[in-house]
Amino acid sequence: MKILVTGAAGFIGSHLCEKLLADPNYEVIGVDTFTGPTPDQMKKSNLTGLEAHPRFTFIQADLLTFDLEKLLDGIHIVYHLAGMPGVRSSWGKDFGPYVTNNIVATQLLLEAAKNKPIEKFIYASTSSVYGEKDGKVAESAPLSPLSPYGITKLTGEYLCNVYQKSYNIPVVTVRFFTVYGPRQRPDMAFHRFIAQILKGQPLTIYGDGTQSRDFTYISDCVEGTAAVIRAQKVIGETINIGGKERATVNDVIMLIETLTGKKAPLVYLPKISGEPKHTWADISKARSLFGYDPKVSLRDGLAMEIEYIRSVYSL
Numbered sequence: 014m015k016i017l018v019t020g021a022a023g024f025i026g027s028h029l030c031e032k033l034l035a036d037p038n039y040e041v042i043g044v045d046t047f048t049g050p051t052p053d054q055m056k057k058s059n060l061t062g063l064e065a066h067p068r069f070t071f072i073q074a075d076l077l078t079f080d081l082e083k084l085l086d087g088i089h090i091v092y093h094l095a096g097m098p099g100v101r102s103s104w105g106k107d108f109g110p111y112v113t114n115n116i117v118a119t120q121l122l123l124e125a126a127k128n129k130p131i132e133k134f135i136y137a138s139t140s141s142v143y144g145e146k147d148g149k150v151a152e153s154a155p156l157s158p159l160s161p162y163g164i165t166k167l168t169g170e171y172l173c174n175v176y177q178k179s180y181n182i183p184v185v186t187v188r189f190f191t192v193y194g195p196r197q198r199p200d201m202a203f204h205r206f207i208a209q210i211l212k213g214q215p216l217t218i219y220g221d222g223t224q225s226r227d228f229t230y231i232s233d234c235v236e237g238t239a240a241v242i243r244a245q246k247v248i249g250e251t252i253n254i255g256g257k258e259r260a261t262v263n264d265v266i267m268l269i270e271t272l273t274g275k276k277a278p279l280v281y282l283p284k285i286s287g288e289p290k291h292t293w294a295d296i297s298k299a300r301s302l303f304g305y306d307p308k309v310s311l312r313d314g315l316a317m318e319i320e321y322i323r324s325v326y327s328l
Contacts (some may be wrong), residue, residue, distance in 0.1 A: 015090075018044070018097065021044055023198075029094070030063050031062065040068045044071075050274065052199070076114075088129070091328060096118070101287075128152030132183060134185070135241050137187055139188055142166055144158055144159045152188070156310065159288065160287025185246045187238055187254050190228075190254065194230050198272060204264070207318060215279065216279050219282050221284075230307070233307035236308075244302050246302070
């Protein structure tokens with residue numbers, strides 16, 4: 014089975030490729046154009062183990078300009094993870110790349126897929142499409158993004174839906190909830206906090222730290238995402254991929270201090286526009302459809318990310 018993964022050099026994409034290649038029946042074609050906030054060198058290092066694998070092929074290409082119909086020749090499964098991430102940088106003059114990379118590129122890929130015998134087209138979305146919600150959030154909740162980034166990801170969902178209805182593209186949408194772990198982007202909170210404390214710098218926190226998240230360790234995220242291939246009766250479904258436990262940002266900082274044995278001065282900055290106060294995934298649908306069961310505790314996940322950050326920065 015041939016599987017295309019767009020955004021293959023990214024945080025989630027590179028881990029997903031590794032997970033898929035663990036199955037000897039899968040051949041993976043990864044595509045990435047090295048855009049977004051992650052430095053190119055870090056993305057290239059994400060591919061180090063993959064490029065040596067005999068069932069992995071990497072293509073450096075921009076979905077906006079590449080021959081996508083040729084790219085999809087012989088492909089059975091599409092994982093569309095490519096896009097421009099991040100809430101904070103999606104405002105103002107920086108919005109343009111979000112439109113082209115999250116909306117236009119998705120439309121072009123769907124257009125190329127509409128006449129191909131693809132078995133599943135799996136679109137990676139985000140909890141940002143929900144906006145501010147209280148309690149556990151199910152996939153049927155009203156959608157009200159708080160940021161331009163969230164709007165572009167929701168637009169991608171709508172595009173997938175209309176192409177499914179008009180051209181029978183077998184779409185499955187997965188919504189990720191605050192994924193963390195090794196290879197996490199440098200602009201994301203856990204990466205910043207750990208790097209700052211290991212370097213002896215103050216920790217910069219946006220807001221008062223009481224905001225809570227449903228933190229999803231990367232191995233749990235890709236376990237659930239990879240399971241969509243074999244799952245039955247998922248075409249047309251939208252599925253939350255959340256974590257094992259929730260915590261506030263202040264709780265996370267205390268845990269990082271405990272795990273590193275270091276204390277750091279805390280600098281509280283104005284909260285980021287477009288960020289919800291709380292997120293919490295109802296994962297009962299994923300559990301029902303393909304037995305999704307996140308296993309990694311926040312403590313264990315943070316410990317593994319700390320070791321990764323130490324190696325990246327030689328700390």
